[in-house]
Structure formats: structure tokens, C-alpha cells
Amino acid sequence: MTTEQIFEDTPLYTSISPADYTGNSEEWNDVTSHFRNAKEPVKKDMRFYIILGCMFINVFVAALDSTIVATLLPVIADDLQCLPVISWIATSYLLLCAAFQPVFGKFSDIFGRKSVCVFCSVIFSLGCLLCGIGNSFIVLVIGRAISGIGGGGFNTMSAIVLSDLVPLNQRGLFQGYVNIFFGIGSAMGGVFAGFFQKYFNWRLAFIVQVPICLISGILTFLYLNVEKGEEAETVEESLKSKVGKVDFYGSTVLVSSIFILMFAASIGGKSIPFQSIQFIVFVGAGLIGLIHFYYFEKGISNPVIPVKLLKNKTIFWSSLGCWVLSMNTYCILLYVPFFWESVLNLSSYESGVRLIPGSIFAIIGSIGAGLYIKKYKKYKKLLLISTFVNSIGSFLIFLSSDKKKSFYTNSLILIPGQFGMTSIITIILIAMISSVNHSEHGLVTSIQYGFRSTGSTLGVSVASAILQSSLRKNLVNNFKDIGKNEDVIQKIIEKALLDTTYAFNKAPEFAKQLIISSYYSACQDVFKFIVFTSLVTVICSFFIEENKL
Template identity: 60%
Template sequence: MAREEEEQALGSGLSTDYGSISQEQSSVQEHSFQKLSNTKFAIILSCLFINVFLAALDSTVVATLLSVIASDLDCLPSISWVATSYLLSCAAFQPIFGKFSDIFGRKQVTLFCVLIFGLGCLCSGISNSLSLMVFGRLISGIGGGGFNTMGAIILSDIVSLDQRGLYQGYINIFYGVGSGLGGVFAGFFQKYFDWRMAFLSQVPVCVISGVLTYLYLEIHADHHKINGKTYTEKIKSIDFHGSVVLIGSIFLLMLAASVGGKDIAFDSIGFVLLIIFGVLGLLHFYFYELSIEDPVIPVKLLSIPTVFSSSIACWVLSMNTFSILLYLPFFWEAVHDRSSYESGIRLIPGAVAASVGSIFAGVYIKIFKKYKMLLIVCSLINLCGSILIYCSSINGNSLFYEMTILVPCQFGMASVVTIILIAMVSSVSNTEHALVTSIQYGFRSTGSTLGVSLASAILQKSLHDNMMNNFKYVKENPQLVEKVIRKALINVNYAHTSAPEFAKSLIIAAYNSACHDVFKFVVLTGTLVAGSSLFINENELS
């Protein structure tokens, strides 16, 4: 009788336990994934790989283009919006895709993501103003966030739990390669064509992915209680209140992180109101979701220690990773006068290391069905890599050092991401896999947005302060000095091109100090990743 009640609960989408799953539940889960023909399985995986690759590529495609776009559009003080706008919309919308895919189906939600992502790339590619560029990036971010979430969710539908680490490793390869090659990809188009082609070239790929998704992506999620309802009934079942409050609250907080200290002062009324309404919105969302029967995100899952600790680890790891991928190339270009293409080449070994890390973690979990010790070791490797980045010298490092500096960070990051998702999924019942996946990707996207915003705020403030301090005792015409400082603050290449001889070393020193302040933040977040991994429990993997 108890077994029948448990299976009924699983079939209706309700969880019988918010703790670690039992061996009996695991057995039920093990037979719940959908078996597909080899051809269809390969095509679906290819679609997931393409989508995740595009999402990761766009998260870092501007890493080596920031200085170029800033100089082209004369918008260095606001250039962080080109990067944060994409991550901002990812953060705001990503948490809802799990529930929406339960309601409308995996295919429909994936097709929507492909359409909106392609439209955003088109807008970015034809932009001649910062406003249109940012709008395109915002639209792309919605689709990119969906790509990441849906990739992990669909994988849960078609792969058994003990194999999931390996296949998640495969997906993470494409994510790691995409994020690692974003700079190379952009640098190539900047060198041989135009930076706008870095965005336009993605549109045909979206078309191919959309066609394959439409033809082959058929997932039978029989355990979803929404299955078989009419379209009107599906619309009515959406938790609109919770969805709007969640998106709005995250957007306000991420907006505060993005504009605080730059566009508006930290002590201004506007900044304080953004924080207050954002925090109040999240509190309202939390208690509201506890009170309803079918929440967009079951916040009760956060009471599970592994889910909560994994979410925090994802959050700070994303801060660490994206701060590195955006501002290490910036350091090379601003301080060492590397071209976008040269900086991109130096990111390639890191992308390879991320691929190796993902597969290594997946194979390790498949063989040993354990992950806790590996998680701790890989988080420490990531921390060591963060320290190496902080040790970068203003006088230049060897080519070998610059080519390998990202290897520890990217290897550790990819391994930790793979392990954490398996830890979270193994902590809940099968019917909650899509929802807990959305939680993880929600924390990852908010972390990446917040990390880039904080790093940008640190860079801008430190750059201004160091620039003013370095020129304080310069015995030149005050008007000339003021003009030099103004140009140096808005044009990254100014010191290496047209700056007066007396100012070049002072400008470069200011950029070096500012970048190393960002690298201190990188070390801090790496430390927090290692610390939070200690609180993730080891669950049984059947």
C-alpha cells in the first residue's frame, strides 16, 4: 500500500520526500527515462550540443570585443552593458523554463528559445548604436538561458541517472568550448571581416537547430500531471504571479548590480530602491510559492542541504568564471597591447581543459558512483588557478604562462559544474529533476551577471582612482592632463596608440592596478567555491 501511494505521488508530480532519494525511489527513476532509437538520440543530443554551444559562445563572445565595440561606439563607461545585458536576461528568465517545459512540452519551449536567440543575434549584428546592441543582447539572453536549462532537463528525460554525469560532461564540453572559444570566434571575425559578423553568423546555425528540433524532438514526459490538458488549461495552470515576481525581482537586483557605482551612485535613492524592491520581491516570492499547490519553483527544495549548498557553489563559481573570461583578455589587451585575436588564442587551452574536466568528472562518477572527494579537489584546483591569474605581471609573462594560465580554472570549473548538477539531481525525486535543474541554472545565471557587474564596478572605480592618483604630480599643462585622463578612461587602446609619451606608462599602470583589483575578487570567489563544496552531501547513485 505504501509503495502504491509513493508511485501515485511520483506519477502526479508530487514529492514524497524533500530529502535524499531512497534506493527504492532510485529504482523507479532508473526506468523512467525515455528510450530512443540511436538515430533520434544522436540528433537530439546534437541539437542540445548546438544550443548549449551557442549560449556559452554568446556569454563570452564580447570578451575580446569590449575594447573594439567601446572604441567603435565611444561607450567605454557603459560598455559592461554589452556583456551584462545578455547575462541579465539569462538570470531573470532562466529559472522559469523548467516549469514551463513541464506545462507546454520540451519541444515547444526549445523552439521558442531558438527563435528568440536567433532574433537577438540578428539585432546585435545589425546594430549601429549601443541601445540596439544591448536590446539584441537582452533578447539573446532569454533564449540562451533557455538553451542551458533545457539541455540539462532533456538530458534527464533520455539518460539514466548513473549515466547522466557522463552525458552532462559531454554537454559541458560544448559549454566549455563555447565559452572558451567565444574570444577566438569574435577575434577571427574582427580581424578578417567585422565584429558584427560574430553575431550574424550565428543566425543560420539557429535555423538549422530549429529545424532539427521541430522534426525530431519528441519527449514523452508521462509523469507530468499537466500532460493531456488543453492549451487553455495549460495557460491557466501557469503560476503567473510567481513568475512575474521572480523575473522582476531578479531583474531589479541584477540591474542594481549593473548600474551601481557607475550610472547611479551607491548612496543614491535610485540604487537603494532597486535593492529594497528586489529583496522584498524575492521574499514575497518565497512565501507565496510555499503557500500554493503548483509553484513555478518549489522553494521547499532549498531546504535540502545539498540543493542549497550546490546552488551557492554554482552562484559564486559563475562569478569567478565569467569575471576571468571577460577581464583576463581585457588585461592582456589594455596592459600588454594584445590584439583581440591574440587574446582569443590564449583562451583555447582553457577551453580544452574545460572539455577534459567535464569528461573526467563524468567518467569518474560513472565508474565509482561517488563525487564528494572529487568535488573538493576540483574546487581547490579552481582556486589555485584563480591565484595564478592574480599573479599576472605588468611586465609581461612568458607565452607558455599566458597560454596555460586558464587551464586550472577551466578544468576545475567544468568538473565542479558537472559534479554539482549530479549532486542536486540525486537529492530529489524524478519528478523534480526539471525544477531543481532550473534552480541550479538560475543561480548560475544570476551569479554570472552579478559577477560581471561587480567586476566591472571594481574595474571602473579602481581605474578612475588609480588614473587620478598616477597623474597627480605630473608637471604638464593641467588642461592637457585632464584631456589625457578623459581619453584614457574611455579608450582602452589610447595608451598604445596616440597618448603622449609622458602619459603612456601611467595609463598602463592604472589599468594594471584596476585589473588586479578585479583578480582579487576572482580569488575571493574561488575561495567561496571551495568552502561551499564542503557542505554538499554524498548521495547514493544507483
Template identity: 40%
Template sequence: MKKVAVIESINGIESDLESQVITPDNQVYGSTEELNLIDKNDGYAVPRRQLYYIAFCLDIAAFLAALDATVVSTLLTVIASDFGSLGSMSWLATSYLLSCSALQPIYGKLSDIFGRKILLIGCCIFFALGCGICTINSINVVIFGRFITGIGGSGLTCLSTITLSDLVPPRDRGVYQGYLNIFFGLGTATGGMFGGVISDYLGWKYAFGLQIPIAIFVGIAIYFNLNLPEGSPGLGVRGHIRHKLSKIDFLGSFLLVSSLLIILTVASLAGNTLKLTSKTFAFLCILALVLFSCFIHVEKNTSQPIIPIDLMRIRTVSASALTNWFYTMGVFTYLFYVPVYYNSVMSFSGTKIGTRLIPNFFVTSIGSVGAGYYMKRTGGYRRLVYFAAFLAISGMLNILTITPDISIPRQFLLIVPAGFSYSIILTTTLLALISAVPSKFQAGITSISYTFRATGSTLGVSMASAIFHQVLQSALNREIPSLVNDKALAKEVIEKALESTDYVNEAPEFIKTTLRECYDCACKGALSYALVCILLGVTSSLFMKENSLSKSINRQ
């Protein structure tokens, strides 16, 4: 009886949320008829030609954000060496990711208040400004510029997805999200190559400067073309700027962003710059926990929450968010440590490793768009979730059985099944979230999705890195002293092996095989962690309900 009562209570919460529509200015309507848009475009918000142009601009925006996230991967040593500041090298990468991950949660609510157009244009300005700052001759200024660019990049990623939901009905939403994912993936895949080529021929500053006109073009195109119809949630709250500012939960925003910045910074530095046993690590963890607890308390007692936490009580919302979180942890772990395996155990060059990752890009592109077309044709996604679960588990087991003598075809196809699964999950979880709540909640829900994904990637790789180094150190301490009688030399070998995987190519011949076995063991430890994350993601996905996907933007 208690179990039945709990189920009825949960269903009641979902029913209440779906029977009411809450506008950005906090008015509640018992019926959605007052908010229905005039349907002049077969269920779409704008004419098809205008939609295609806007969608293309949003795709370019997502491409830019992804490109800039990885463009420094080939520029880190070049920029740091140019300024003679190798110690600051890591901050060139993390400064962008920190601001990008920490600010994504608040863009949904801000766009509900001020409107999608003005927020997107503002993000283009921040992005272009940040890229411009990165061309100034100072390492600290470049790091600051990367942080400013991340403010714009996070909005371009999140708001592009939110805006598409204002334009396209849920039944067709997956198709457009699939194309957006392709552009995002293309930006991620080509960022390093773009940075390297531009740096070699023009100088590293042009890698940032050449992005400025593209960001300006996107901003101008959005200004003239993103004209949402009357009644669209993407128009924001009407009224004076003071009225709009009064709708912002400044305290909640501060607490959320501060806690996320601390959590992500600790995750990025833990085990390397920041020792896990240090008092600083303990203090920062406690501070982040206190700030996040205060955020939860504030959000529960405010009429204008920056993130609709109450929506997490809906089973499909919480299940989708956790599915995204755990899958992303696992996927980013194997995307990082399969190349480490190729490099440290199999001694592959960067070019060889890169070519073996190319099939994954094409397969994930097919998976994203294919999932969208499947949902458009069938109106459902549950079978896709089951199919993705099977592919994810079998794909991770396939990755875990990697050996130094695997065949060349298998090297190219090693991560393809798991990558195909992840591309399906990204699209289906987003549609599950959007379809689980009224359209007025879509911005907040999308922010929740991107927050879980962003923190999942950072925390996943950080935890995997800690596991990798711990297993590697244990293996080296166990094996190397038995091969090297000189204790000082053995200690030196262990330290060099821990500092760089390239040492395996420089080490004395008689210990190379042992070093590769130690790296093999460490990579398998990280990949085992990835399997656990995937299993947790699959388990979470089984709790998602299948909601109907409307053929029109007019929906509850």
C-alpha cells in the same frame, strides 16, 4: 542536544522529500513504483542511436545559445556606428544577457507543465525570430531583437540540460553533460571570431541571419526525435490547455522575473551609467528587494511554485547552488581581468591575448568530460570536489602572482588550473543537485542551478568592475599629481586613463610606467576579489553530501 536535534530535523526534511514523488500536477505518491518507466534500453529512456541524435541536437542548441551571447563582442562598434548610435552600444550586449538570465528560472516549471519538446521547439522559434528581427534597419529594433533572442537562448541552455536528465541515468549523466559543456564552451569561444569574420566578408546582419536556419534545423530535429516514453517527467501534464495554464504561478513568475531584471540591470549599469550614490540606484535596489521578498512570500503560500524554494532547505541543494554561484563569480572575474592585465600592463594585442586563452578551452573540455567519466566509473563525486577545491585555490594564487615579466609558457598556462577546476565543479554540482532529490524535481533543481550561475556571472563581473575602477582611481589620484605639476593636465590624464586602458599606449612617455603600475594595482584588486569568491565557493562545496548515482532513469 540542540545541535543533534537540528541535524535530525534537516535529515528528516531530506528523507521526506526522497520518500515522496510529486508529479507536475501536484499529486503525491508514497512509492515510486507507479511512475517507473518500462526499462527497454538498459537504463536509458530511448534506444542508444536515438539518444545520440537527440543529444547532438541539444549540444547544437547549447552551442547556438553560447555563440549568440558572444557574437556581438566584435560587432558592437560596427553596429552602433552603422546607425550613428554609439550611446546605445552597451545595450546590444546586455539586452540578450538580461532576458537570458532573468527567464532561465521559470523554464524548469514550464517544461514540467507543457513538456520539454514543446518548450524546446518554442525556444528555437523565439531564437530564430529574434535573429531575424536583428537584421532590420533600426538600432532600437536590433536591441529588441537581441532581447527576444535571449528568451530563446536561455531556454535552449537550461532545457538542454534538463532534457538530458530525462534521457540519461545519473551514473552516466556527467559524461553527456561534459560534451554539452564542450559545445557551450566552443560557442562562447568562437562567437566573437564568427561575428568578426562574417561582418568583414558579408556584413554584420549575416552574423544573425546565418543562425536562423540552424535554429530551425534543431527545432525540426527535436520535433521528430524527442519522443520520451510513457511516464517520463518530461512529457508534462496531461489535459486541456486551460488545465495546464492553471498550473502556472503567474504572480510568482512576474515577481521573480521583474526582480531579476532590475537586479541585473542595476548590476550592469552600476558605477558607470548609474552612479552608486544616486537616488535612482537606491530606489531600484529597494524595489528589487521588495519584489524578491514578495516572490519568496508568494512561493511559500502557493501549491504550484515556479521554483521549489523548499528544496533549498536540503543541505546538498543549497550548498551546490552556492558553490556554483561563488565559483562563477570568481571565474568570470579572472576571465575578464586577466586579459585586461595583458592589455593594460603588458600592452598585448587582441591576437596575443586570444592565443593565451586557447589552452583554457581545451583544458576545460577535458575537465568536463573527464569528471563525467570518473563519476560513471566510481559512482561518486566527493573526491572530485576536493580535487577541484585544491586546484581552484592554488590556481587563483597563481593568477594573483602575475607580473609584467612572467615567462611565455606561464602566460599560456596562467588560468589553466583554475579553469580545469571550474569545469569539474560545473559537472559535479549538477550531479549533486540531481541526485539529492527525486527525479520529479530535476527540472526545478536544474533551473535553480542555472539561475545561480547566470546571476553569479553578471554580479561577479559588475562587482569586480566597481572594485577595479575604485582602486584605479585611488592609485591615479595618488600617483599622477606627483608626476604632473599642471593640475589641469593631471586631471586630464586621470580622466583618460579611467576611460580607456588603451590610453597607456598614447600617454606621454614619462608617465607610462606609472600608469601601468596603477593598472597593475587595479587588476590585482579585482583578482583578489575573485580569490575571495573562490574561497567562498570552496567552503560551500564542502557541505555537499555524496549521494549514490543511479544506473537507471528509474529512481527516487
């Protein structure tokens, strides 16, 4: 195939391998440059729109499931009597998502985009089905964990497939479209779950996702033809040959190390003290595993993640920025509704509805960032502005009072953070993929999503530890000198720790305001952590370089 034939006959969304080209290396560079920097609009046929729709659906349900339990935590805790360990329903999903997400990029290079996308659809559906039909806390956690593997793949693969379908100068706009569905899914998780809880049953919120994901997987199987990743030069390559290219050892070390660290973060300060030997051993094992992974990957020719990429200044600071931004985002989406329900006595449905205005501005921020990048082909100034807007939103949340406010007042405090968050996500991904060669786009995307998922898991775990520790301390201090029988006070404290609605439904009159005050102070401590992560995101943005688009 000659240069002219490639330019004339090949749609922009079709992967091209050097094996397809018979010219010299200099002309091949012209070909790859054309596909990376094409100025013409993307060819939009029916197949393109179908795949685009599937990727949007996948991102939506993955984001939805990351926050779907936000308004269900009190309901599930009361139903299953599991408030002390309730965070596992959220963190089990995020934990497996974080552990497996970094490897999907390399796996899709080896086995093809289609195979990995279909696998993610099947595994995600299986997890949702278990959550819907399971009748115990353990089954629910296992189902959430299985869904987390598929959800991590959905996030990574959507970005990788779009990199195959869309030239770089339009990538920001299409990433903006993806972030719309990500933002809506994240914000609508509470509304979605609250609706089913109010009118049907909370289990149905998981079951209805099963046919949606299976249909997406079938359409992807039928219409996605972007099969030639970096390693898979032909679709017909034998399965044995593909399996032989997998860095199983490196993948196992990476997944295990991330899992151990996230597990330590999930139980630290709750099941075991931070200063305990068990916690230190978990953290030490995870860190040693990551260090070993780094040096092992440097010495092999076909690494699951080229760790040398982290030496790139833009990739390093972008990854760190994604990490702390994810902490910020998921703490907001999980613990602001928790604050509304435990302190302001709002229902799960009322809390979910109050998330809607923020999701609308998330759409505006995402599309606005994409349009800005497409028009001006720059992003640094907008990145700095977006991080400052996000930090303002975090401060507004911290300033929330314990007085019940109107729908509009509660909703408005989420708007700056959501607007800034989606804009930042769009910009950071463009900054990362513009700093490497096209052949490394999938790997860089996996790195970014790996940091995002570990950040979200760690953020929720740290916030949960802060909440539980602060809540117990506040309850003890508030009830210390009220002149009541100690056994009665101890029972009230234990019930308040197990049931977020206890203060409004069953608590003695003298204890109600003391319990509410304790929950308010505990939430304020979580909100301080949210402010801290927003400020770190601002700092990271100053070190991200402006690359030529």
C-alpha cells in the same frame, strides 16, 4: 500498461506518466525506480543522436554568446564611443538570461519540452539578428537582451532534456559532454569574435549564429518526442488548459525581482553610487520581491519553483556554490582578455587564441568528472579536489605581471581554473538531482541554472564596478604630481577612460606608462575578487552531501 510492458516496450529516454500505468502504487514505484537507476546503456538510435546534437549546439551558442564580447569590448567601445557603459553589452545578455532562466523548468513541464526548446531557438536567433544588423549601441543592447532569454532557455532545457533521455547512473558522463560544449563555447567566444573582427566584421559573429540556431530548432521540432512533463500528462491537452496551470503572478514576481537586483548590480558604482538613494531603493525592491515570492510560493499548490527544495542542504549549498563559481568563471573569461589587451597590448585575436588551452583542459575536467562518477558512483572527494584546483587557478591569475609574456605563459595560467570549473559544474548538478525525486529534476535544474546565471551577471557587474572605480582613482593618483597643466592631464585621463588602446596609440609619451600602470592596478583589483569567489566555492563544497547514485 503493466510493469512488464513498460520494461519491455518503452525506451529509457521516453517519459512515463502514472496515467499510462494500470498497476498498483507499489509496482509503479518499481517502474520509476527502474527508469531512474537503469544499469543498461541508453538506447542510442538516430533520433537520440539528433536531439543530443541539438542540445550540444544550443549549449555551445549560449555559452559562446556569454563571452563573445570578451575580445570585442575595446573594438565596440571605440566603434560606438561607449566605454563607460560598455559592460551593458555583456550584462544585458546575462541580465535577461538570469531573470528568465529559473522559470523554464516549470514552463517545460506545462507546455512540453519541444515547445519550449523551439521557442528558445527562435528568440535567440532574433536577438542575434538584431545584434548583426543594428547600427546603434541601444539596438545592440536590446538584441543581446533578447538573446539572453533564449540563451537561458538553452542552458536549462539541455539539462532537463538530458534528464529525460539518460538514466541517473549515466547522467554525470552526459553532463560532462554538455560541459565540453559549454566550456568550449565560453572559451571560444573570444576566438570566434576575434576571427570575424580580424578578417570580416564583428557584426558577422552574431549573424552566422542565426541559421545554426534555426536549424537546431527545426530538428528539435521534428525529432524531440519527450513531451510529457510533470504537469503535461498528454500532448493533446488544450493550450487553454496548459496556460491555466502557469503561475503567472509568481513568475512575474520572480523575474522582476531578479531583474531589479541584477540591474542594480549593473549600474551600482558606475551610473549611480552604491550609497545613493536610487541604489538602495533598487536593492530593497528586489529583496522585498524575492521575500514575497518565497512566502507566496509556499502557499500555492502549483508553484513555478517549489521553494521548499532550498531547505535541502545539498540543494542550498550546491546552488550557492554555483552562484559564486559563475562569478569567478565569467570574470576570468571577460577580464583576463581585457587585461591582455589593455595592459599587454595584445590584439583581440591574440587574446582569443590564448584562451584555447584552457578550453582543452575544460574538456578534460568535464569528461573526467563524468567518468569518475560513472565508475565509482561517488563525487564528494572529487568535488573538494576540483574546488581547490580552481582556487589555485584564480591565484595564478592574480599573480599575473604587467610584463608581456609568451603565448604559453599566458595560456597556462587559465588551465587550472578551467579544469576545475567544468568538473565542479558536472558534480554539483549530479549532487542536486540525486537529492530529489525524478519528478523534481526539471525544477532543480532550473534552480541551479538560475543561480548560475544570476551569479555570472552579478560577477561581471561587480567586476566592472571595481574596474571603473579603481581605474579612475589610479589615473588621478598617477598623474597627480607630474608637473603638467591640469587641463591637459584631465583630457588625458578622460581619453584613457574611454579608450583602452589610447596608451599604445595616441597618448603623449610621458603618459603612456602611467596609463598602462593604472590599467594594471585596476585589473589586479578585479583579480582579487576572482580569488575571493574561488575561496567561497571551496567552503560551499564542504557542505554538499554525498548522495547515493
